[in-house]
Amino acid sequence: MKSEFTPPVGKISQIHGKCISLIGNDIDTDRIIPARFLKCINFDSLGESVFEDDRKTLKGIHSFDLEENKNASILIVNSNFGCGSSREHAPQALLRWGIKAIIGESFADIFYSNCIAIGIPCFTLPKNSIQNIQNYIANGILFLEIDLKNSLAKSKDLILNLEIKESSKKMFLSGEWDATSTLLANKILIEKKSNDLPYLNFNKHFC
């Protein structure tokens, strides 16, 4: 848990940091942040509650509690990470704990788009590459330098060709992942679309 939190802003092209590995398929957003922590009107205090129940169950040996993972910022996960609830509280909790990028075998759709919307790039790698990285981390510390433009991650003895959706990559490089202003720029097109939709004619309450 970082003491001071600064949210990502603007263009994102380089991320470097220590990796933290979390093993398991289908890790859902209820586990990332249990529902009781959703009783809040801002995201500020979510960082400390990330994986709360899993961490309590594992009594100090959960990845997010291990001393060697302190200050880590690149999360390595397996398949279908972030499935279940659409709660943005899940990536917000990870972000506030200190996670700046995630590399995994695959991600659930809504979780993925929530990560993009708050400035956490998610990369994919084949199953065996993820397992190799996780084995590496089990035996030592891994620092990665991620170069988003070239979809490359490097450490002193590893080079990884990361995969990321082209549209997501462009959004991070241009800063348009924070989508509101890009969407607002098409104000006239939005007005036009709103007037053209057939169901406006027969749904008078949509005045």
Added chain:
Amino acid sequence: MSQDTLFDKVWDLHKVSCLPGGSDQIFIGLHLIHEVTSPQAFGALKDKNLKVKFPSRTVATVDHIVPTDNQSRPFKDNLAEQMIETLEKNCLEHKIKFFNIGSGNQGIVHVVAPELGLTQPGMTIACGDSHTSTHGAFGSIAFGIGTSQVRDVLATQTIAMNKLKVRQIWCENKLSHGVYAKDLVLHIINELGVKAGVGFAYEFAGPAINALSMEERMTICNMSIEGGARCGYINPDETTFSYIKGRLCAPQNKNWDEAIKWWKSLRSDQNSIYDDVIKLDASKVEPTVTWGITPGQSISINEKIPLFDDLSPNDKLVAKEAYEYMGFKPGQSIKNTPVDVCFIGSCTNGRISDLRVAAKVLKDRKVCKQVKAFVVPGSEKVANEAKKEGLDKIFKDSGFQWREPGCSMCLAMNSDKLIGNQVSASSSNRNFKGRQGSPSGRTLLMSPAMVAAAAINGKVSDIREFINK
């Protein structure tokens, strides 16, 4: 790439622009909000000094945090009270229609919008809740979004999104007696897996789907997300139209004729192209129960919990976790597993038809003494209708607690929670670790009829042994 499916037609119709990055900017026809995922979005609007662009296209209700025992204000839980107050304030300030407790139309957002006739074919519908896929039952394109996207919809009525691929799931024949929509969708998720739907919209089709009522169709589309598909839909037909007709926000008189004509034009064409097609035989589906920690880990009532060696390599990791968490042994029967709590409700199975089916099972029977059983109607309308039909009395006479509408123990954001490692038979949608409010609580998902049967016997039971007597 799919072509001429309902999904393609509705997507193209709502496309505002191609964004520089390559995503589409999609207009959202109907935006639904609730107290949990909207406050931060309104906060962000304020920070950016933005207004709600089309206030009449957003409709609000309160569901996740509401207590179901005593709804008098202020709520006993200060945080819950703060959340409902924030929603009230935001709706008032931005002139958003809010169906509050006591309005007669409050309830789970995915129960309320269809009931009001807000949900209609051909719309794009978004809500900060993953079960927004429910509304696809009407032939709308509906999906869950996160809070940042809620902010974007409020500010622009659009979101940035990549077009999904379309997989048709063709269900042949029809469901057998004692087998419900819930069993079918659990079966589909089990067959395809919990991540097969990632990147896809699911089109449910075929004779078995056509034969379903609107409420059953909602159960199917509701759980698309549990199969990884952010969006699931069914082509609109006469069943759809007759459900919508006459509802509060439904088109009327000559508008109705115009609406029907347009809705009919939206169906996937006979020769439309899908990215993938799956066929299955609905008549082979049996009453289905989950045994693990994902909605994909289910078996028929008479099957045994799978052996580790029989599982595919991909399923082994989660299965191992599931045996351990659930305390079940591979090869063990699911039938006769003792249950502690029985819950009927949720956006999956908290509608009037669900309550009717369960009440029919419970009539003149008693809930097992060791079991705590409660029913949470999906909305005030469902509750009122149930009372009119005397269902509340049947539930209460049997030993079920009759509660006020809300999401309740589906996700346990209110005080309805499992305790310790209790086992719950639940008509909800997720059996994730800790989902029902206890970090070691265990959830068995099943149809409402099966929950009623489990409540009577105090253990997982085959509903067919009740209704065939």
